[in-house]
Amino acid sequence: MQFRFPDIDRISFWIGVLIATVFWWIVAAIRPLFAQALQNLKVKRKEKKEKSRRANPIEERYRQMILQQAQGLHLAAALFSLDEILMPPALLVPPARLASGAFASTEDILHLAVPYLPGWPELAAIYNAPTMPLSQALSGGSDLVLVGHPGCGKTVALAQLASQVARREPSSGLPIDSLPFLFHVADLDLPLKNPPSRRCPEFIEGCCAEALLNPIIEMLAERAALIDLSRLPDFIRQAFSEGRALFLLDGLDELPPEEIKAAADYLNQLKQSYPATRLVTTACPECLDGLLDLNFVPFSLAAWNSRQRAEFLDKWSELWSRYVAVEGWAQPVEPLLLNSWLNADKITPTPLELTLQAWAAYAGDVRGLRPLDGIQAHIRRLTPADTPAATLELLALQINLALKPVFDPRQAREWIKSYDAPLGYEPAESDTSDETSEPGKSRQARRVGVALSLSKGAAHKQEKAVSKPGVLEKMAASGMLSQHRKDQMRFTHPIFAGFLGGKALVNYRTETTLEQPNWSGKQLALLYLAAHSDVTALAESLTATPERPLEGKLLTVARWLRQSPGQLPWRGQVMAKLAGLLQEYDLPLALRGQALAALVQSQDPGAAALFRQLFKAASPEVIQLAALGSGAIQDSKAVEDLADLLNNPSPNVQRAACLGLTAIGTTPAIDCVGSALLHGNESLRRYAAEALTNHPQDGHAMLKEGATVDDLLVRHAVVYGLGRVGQPWADELLAKMQVEDKEWIVRASATEVLENRQLARAYLPSPLPPPSESPWLIAFAGKQGMGISPDKPATDLLLMALKNGSEEERISSLAYLRQRPNEKVLSALYQGMYGGDAALREVIFQVLSELEASGVPLPDPRQFGVG
Numbered sequence: 001m002q003f004r005f006p007d008i009d010r011i012s013f014w015i016g017v018l019i020a021t022v023f024w025w026i027v028a029a030i031r032p033l034f035a036q037a038l039q040n041l042k043v044k045r046k047e048k049k050e051k052s053r054r055a056n057p058i059e060e061r062y063r064q065m066i067l068q069q070a071q072g073l074h075l076a077a078a079l080f081s082l083d084e085i086l087m088p089p090a091l092l093v094p095p096a097r098l099a100s101g102a103f104a105s106t107e108d109i110l111h112l113a114v115p116y117l118p119g120w121p122e123l124a125a126i127y128n129a130p131t132m133p134l135s136q137a138l139s140g141g142s143d144l145v146l147v148g149h150p151g152c153g154k155t156v157a158l159a160q161l162a163s164q165v166a167r168r169e170p171s172s173g174l175p176i177d178s179l180p181f182l183f184h185v186a187d188l189d190l191p192l193k194n195p196p197s198r199r200c201p202e203f204i205e206g207c208c209a210e211a212l213l214n215p216i217i218e219m220l221a222e223r224a225a226l227i228d229l230s231r232l233p234d235f236i237r238q239a240f241s242e243g244r245a246l247f248l249l250d251g252l253d254e255l256p257p258e259e260i261k262a263a264a265d266y267l268n269q270l271k272q273s274y275p276a277t278r279l280v281t282t283a284c285p286e287c288l289d290g291l292l293d294l295n296f297v298p299f300s301l302a303a304w305n306s307r308q309r310a311e312f313l314d315k316w317s318e319l320w321s322r323y324v325a326v327e328g329w330a331q332p333v334e335p336l337l338l339n340s341w342l343n344a345d346k347i348t349p350t351p352l353e354l355t356l357q358a359w360a361a362y363a364g365d366v367r368g369l370r371p372l373d374g375i376q377a378h379i380r381r382l383t384p385a386d387t388p389a390a391t392l393e394l395l396a397l398q399i400n401l402a403l404k405p406v407f408d409p410r411q412a413r414e415w416i417k418s419y420d421a422p423l424g425y426e427p428a429e430s431d432t433s434d435e436t437s438e439p440g441k442s443r444q445a446r447r448v449g450v451a452l453s454l455s456k457g458a459a460h461k462q463e464k465a466v467s468k469p470g471v472l473e474k475m476a477a478s479g480m481l482s483q484h485r486k487d488q489m490r491f492t493h494p495i496f497a498g499f500l501g502g503k504a505l506v507n508y509r510t511e512t513t514l515e516q517p518n519w520s521g522k523q524l525a526l527l528y529l530a531a532h533s534d535v536t537a538l539a540e541s542l543t544a545t546p547e548r549p550l551e552g553k554l555l556t557v558a559r560w561l562r563q564s565p566g567q568l569p570w571r572g573q574v575m576a577k578l579a580g581l582l583q584e585y586d587l588p589l590a591l592r593g594q595a596l597a598a599l600v601q602s603q604d605p606g607a608a609a610l611f612r613q614l615f616k617a618a619s620p621e622v623i624q625l626a627a628l629g630s631g632a633i634q635d636s637k638a639v640e641d642l643a644d645l646l647n648n649p650s651p652n653v654q655r656a657a658c659l660g661l662t663a664i665g666t667t668p669a670i671d672c673v674g675s676a677l678l679h680g681n682e683s684l685r686r687y688a689a690e691a692l693t694n695h696p697q698d699g700h701a702m703l704k705e706g707a708t709v710d711d712l713l714v715r716h717a718v719v720y721g722l723g724r725v726g727q728p729w730a731d732e733l734l735a736k737m738q739v740e741d742k743e744w745i746v747r748a749s750a751t752e753v754l755e756n757r758q759l760a761r762a763y764l765p766s767p768l769p770p771p772s773e774s775p776w777l778i779a780f781a782g783k784q785g786m787g788i789s790p791d792k793p794a795t796d797l798l799l800m801a802l803k804n805g806s807e808e809e810r811i812s813s814l815a816y817l818r819q820r821p822n823e824k825v826l827s828a829l830y831q832g833m834y835g836g837d838a839a840l841r842e843v844i845f846q847v848l849s850e851l852e853a854s855g856v857p858l859p860d861p862r863q864f865g866v867g
Helices: 010-054 057-071 109-113 122-126 134-138 154-166 201-205 208-223 232-241 257-273 306-324 335-342 351-363 371-382 389-402 409-415 441-454 471-478 494-505 520-532 536-542 552-560 569-582 589-601 606-614 620-632 636-645 651-664 667-679 682-692 698-706 712-725 728-740 744-763 775-783 795-804 807-817 823-833 838-853
Strands: 090-092 131-133 144-147 179-184 245-250 278-283 297-300 481-483 489-491
Touching: 057 154, 057 179, 057 208, 057 232, 090 134, 090 297, 109 651, 109 682, 122 589, 122 620, 131 134, 134 144, 134 154, 134 278, 134 297, 144 154, 154 179, 154 245, 154 278, 179 208, 208 232, 208 257, 245 257, 257 278, 306 335, 306 351, 335 351, 351 371, 371 494, 389 409, 389 494, 389 520, 409 471, 471 481, 489 494, 494 520, 520 536, 520 552, 536 552, 536 569, 552 569, 552 589, 569 589, 569 606, 589 606, 589 620, 589 838, 606 620, 606 636, 620 636, 620 651, 636 651, 636 667, 651 667, 651 682, 667 682, 667 698, 667 712, 682 698, 682 712, 698 712, 698 728, 712 728, 712 744, 728 744, 775 795, 775 807, 795 807, 795 823, 807 823, 807 838, 823 838
Parallel strands: 144 278, 144 297, 179 245, 245 278
Antiparallel strands: 090 131, 481 489
């Protein structure tokens, strides 16, 4: 039977087609309106939800409480608020890591010529290396650990971030409904006495996990308003459950390794229980125990460059004149003279050192321009009357020997009982109460008691108040000591403890301190021991044999050069070893760069002659480092030699020479760079233009003029210089050249520079996916005809990528291999570091440095046949 279509009425058919066409045309026309209406509904719901949150009085009072706390977390809080004196903290931009499989390279002159030294940020500050705000690093989604030596501004960075989030500022890099929780590790009383167990079936449901929040709730209850106490626990638990919590934990950089691990365990449990919580903490470069295993990404705080130091001193002088100079007791000062004197020293002080130097200079109790003098003046200022200096030194020494930066005052009184005031002292109930007493009660009683005992006109005294404060109480009242939960105490800043402990160590054997594990208290005590005595025997002992592969002992002693008196025998010996390390051509540039940074910071007059002598070395990398060294110490005698290096065949030597001449900054030096811009080859012109951005006076004027000259090569080079300036006038000029320049190559280069700014996101740390979900590793496994099982380690495949992959694949493999530092992996890392690939060598060195800081023992590379 033959099939036939049914008869269709033509008129009805076309009417149907017309109706359908009109219907779908109407749907297509109003579809954007539906989408917009849906979007508006979502926005209104979000605004309503946000409005209800803002209407929540407990949240508003909590934000104000955190803001008030953060504004007092800096050394000069007795004089100014944080917002008034703040210099916005910045992070060093690290070399591009391939954690997320996205490879990015850059030809920025600083990344190519100046080695990345997270533990020595002063060299990067001298040459204005790229930095990023903390908010930008947070926007990548990873948890961060702020790395830096004591005094670099880690606490201020956390306080600024807490202030931004408390104010709901979009510039924080976090959602505006985020809630900051800012604590010092001493406030948490770790390790927890009854931590939640992963075996508990309720843990997954979140019941046992709530116990992790108890220390947070207890601490905040001491600070909160009375009206909020009943609702505070639910408010905090809800913030963590909703993923709005930003947990900022300060003080890990002050702890010995075992206590760091206890804090890391707490952070791990907190993250597992509340995965959406964002974490930011602090650490020293050499002490990252347990943090990298939790996928914290380390970022080094940038040191202040000369412009930032001058800006800080201008702020200080203006605030001092406004608030302090008007007091009757204040001495008259000349801000211009004082600021010029404070800026005269070529050394790069830390923010803490510059703050204390400025305070001492303006207060009139400074005794010298060394960083040591400012610290000593501040300690004298905080020392209570009738308290012998030996008391403070003995307390600091005992804290160091006991590895107890956070200490029990009852034990401390035993340490210093010969200096305390036992006759008039009656211990308050808090001194003998059990540690499980009501949180905050004993501390409040002591605070009230001390205040009443020091008040001359007090008409009422509480029954349990101390009748005469002891040494510890007086030190707490003066600001030398800080008080924490469960009656715990610590020095307000670890540098004060290190300074006093190092001074006391002069009359004590150092073997006990040397036997300690590596922690900031040990390093500070040894540093200030070298500042107060001749440590020739100790330095010789530590540097007698090389410590491969990172030369940790030599670089530890090298830090002492900056604070120690000149003309001591050990200084020359250490500098000779540093000069030898700098010339080891087969070692990573980042390792030799640390030797360079130590020589620059030593302020030794012999460093200038050494750098000039190294201009004749056979290795281009040695010449490169020597050029950077001459520029860093502003050696005007090296100008002619640096000008000759502009003709060196090595591009990095040319870059370093341009940077060195610009850093010296004299008229002859700037003229040499200007001549290279006008008459050099195309590459040299670009290096000169990029280097001139570091000289705001003459350099920026040259770039402005160069943007309008007829020479095509000059304008082409100037484009790259303008891209590094980072100021509105430069961006406007760059945008103008992008559109109006008559040569297409200049327009194209301007477009390239503007687009490359987006590559900054390549530096943002993003959470590392499992190997089985990593796109680049899946592609590499496919090329090898292999698969990746999510249940088995991919170590063998990663080692294959490290050995045989492309540059991107080899560097990408290191992010995963770092997590499994067994003997096989370490052998492969050593083979790669001592191989011929310079880029891979530098990344492996950073990985090995992080492994050692995490407590992984690194064997001598010679046992693997290298080094």
